[in-house]
Amino acid sequence: MLNFVRGIPTKLYFGKGQICHLAESLDRYGKNVLLTYGGGSIKRSGLYDEVMNILAGHGFNVTELNGIDPNPRIESVEEGVRLCRENNIDVILAVGGGSTIDCSKVIAVGYYYEGDDLWDMVVKMNGPAKKALPLVDILTLSATGTEYDAPAVISNMKTNQKLGRMYIWPDVSICDPTYTFSVSAYQTAAGSADIMSHIFEGYFSRTEDSDLSDGIAETVLRSVMKNCPIALKEPDNYSARANLMNDSSIACSGIPEYGKQGTGWPCHAMEHELSAFYDITHGTGLAILTPRWMRFILAKDPSVTGRFAKFARNVMGLSGDDDAKLAAAGIDALEAYFRSTGLPMTLTELGIGMEHFEIMADHANDGSFLKDAYVPLTNEDIVEIYKACL
Ligand code: NZQ
Numbered sequence: 302m303l304n305f306v307r308g309i310p311t312k313l314y315f316g317k318g319q320i321c322h323l324a325e326s327l328d329r330y331g332k333n334v335l336l337t338y339g340g341g342s343i344k345r346s347g348l349y350d351e352v353m354n355i356l357a358g359h360g361f362n363v364t365e366l367n368g369i370d371p372n373p374r375i376e377s378v379e380e381g382v383r384l385c386r387e388n389n390i391d392v393i394l395a396v397g398g399g400s401t402i403d404c405s406k407v408i409a410v411g412y413y414y415e416g417d418d419l420w421d422m423v424v425k426m427n428g429p430a431k432k433a434l435p436l437v438d439i440l441t442l443s444a445t446g447t448e449y450d451a452p453a454v455i456s457n458m459k460t461n462q463k464l465g466r467m468y469i470w471p472d473v474s475i476c477d478p479t480y481t482f483s484v485s486a487y488q489t490a491a492g493s494a495d496i497m498s499h500i501f502e503g504y505f506s507r508t509e510d511s512d513l514s515d516g517i518a519e520t521v522l523r524s525v526m527k528n529c530p531i532a533l534k535e536p537d538n539y540s541a542r543a544n545l546m547n548d549s550s551i552a553c554s555g556i557p558e559y560g561k562q563g564t565g566w567p568c569h570a571m572e573h574e575l576s577a578f579y580d581i582t583h584g585t586g587l588a589i590l591t592p593r594w595m596r597f598i599l600a601k602d603p604s605v606t607g608r609f610a611k612f613a614r615n616v617m618g619l620s621g622d623d624d625a626k627l628a629a630a631g632i633d634a635l636e637a638y639f640r641s642t643g644l645p646m647t648l649t650e651l652g653i654g655m656e657h658f659e660i661m662a663d664h665a666n667d668g669s670f671l672k673d674a675y676v677p678l679t680n681e682d683i684v685e686i687y688k689a690c691l
């Protein structure tokens with residue numbers, strides 16, 4: 302097992318009714334709040350009114366930034382920074398999914414940025430940031446883990462770039478599973494695929510003896526595969542939504558990777574290019590890529606067969622003595638599972654063709670980044686994986 306540092310500064314309130322901690326969480330930073338949210342789901346669910354009543358009841362001054370898009374744009378960051386500066390904001394309150402919270406992390410850091418070009422800040426960001434406005438969030442979608450991690454991902458559609466960087470951990474995250482009852486079947490399935498991908502990106506590593514990390518990883522995968530289908534059938538099943546929310550926070554927190562060799566997170570590198578060029582849903586892109594990436598690396602480097610057989614046994618519940626057969630069957634079972642959740646499973650279904658594969662591979666492998674992946678990937682390998690997704 303390798304050395305690691307453990308330390309997640311976010312205070313996370315989990316469960317029904319935890320919004321009772323909202324006012325005290327904000328109050329310690331001041332009275333001027335920037336409330337950020339997306340395209341209106343929080344208005345339709347009633348959460349917006351609930352939040353505004355609490356803020357009004359405790360004398361907060363509220364400035365709003367709404368309309369943050371899925372795959373949040375640099376323009377929303379620019380607008381948020383401007384609003385913070387003009388209104389002497391003390392604390393940001395993000396209410397929504399990963400896009401709203403990510404955008405808010407970058408606003409919090411951008412507030413102190415002295416240059417003119419916030420996109421340049423994103424490109425050069427090498428966090429965690431030393432200085433930022435405090436961030437409190439209320440999570441409404443179980444997927445990214447941004448509520449309990451430091452990265453944020455921002456897109457520049459003019460340059461077809463989507464860049465993930467470390468910024469800040471939220472100071473406080475309020476995670477009430479009832480706020481996810483209104484998430485559509487499609488976003489529930491896509492978010493669940495994202496949670497699973499965060500686990501895969503660390504699980505398929507060269508370190509074989511980090512037992513606790515592997516055990517946590519396998520448990521999260523089994524939990525998602527049990528609870529996502531329940532949430533799809535019964536959107537207001539508290540237990541299913543609660544398990545997915547807990548899985549979300551742990552999966553991207555670093556905990557399932559402690560003690561393990563880094564992997565370069567290849568599926569995320571490849572997916573961010575799909576989102577950057579085609580603005581697709583992150584979890585959908587990952588569900589399409591993951592089984593194809595798995596088959597490709599298994600064929601390229603059979604030394605990974607044992608780990609795939611372990612995945613097949615411990616996660617997919619398969620048995621048998623032939624590791625090679627088991628490894629292949631585990632990947633097939635995973636693909637069948639993703640399909641059963643209703644997600645599109647080819648790029649063709651999303652209207653994506655081969656025209657940008659070379660440039661996307663070049664971006665995903667920027668600086669030969671994926672030469673240190675679990676199984677190293679060249680640009681040509683990445684193009685092959687994209688082609689297998691058509
Ligand atoms: O915009 P609104 O109206 O709120 O609707 C959203 C959006 O249309 C809707 N939604 C959210 N909560 C809802 C709801 N609809 C009904 N009821 C609710 N309770 O769902 C749609 C998708 O929302 P979004 O925030 O985009 O989804 P997600 O949480 O999956 O975030 C995706 C973004 O996070 C990045 C992704 O790349 C993508 O940009 N990621 C961030 C990571 C991180 N910070 O650590 C890691 C991830 O790997 C990922 O890259």
Ligand code: ZN
Binds near residue numbers: 495498499583
């Ligand atoms: Zn992800």
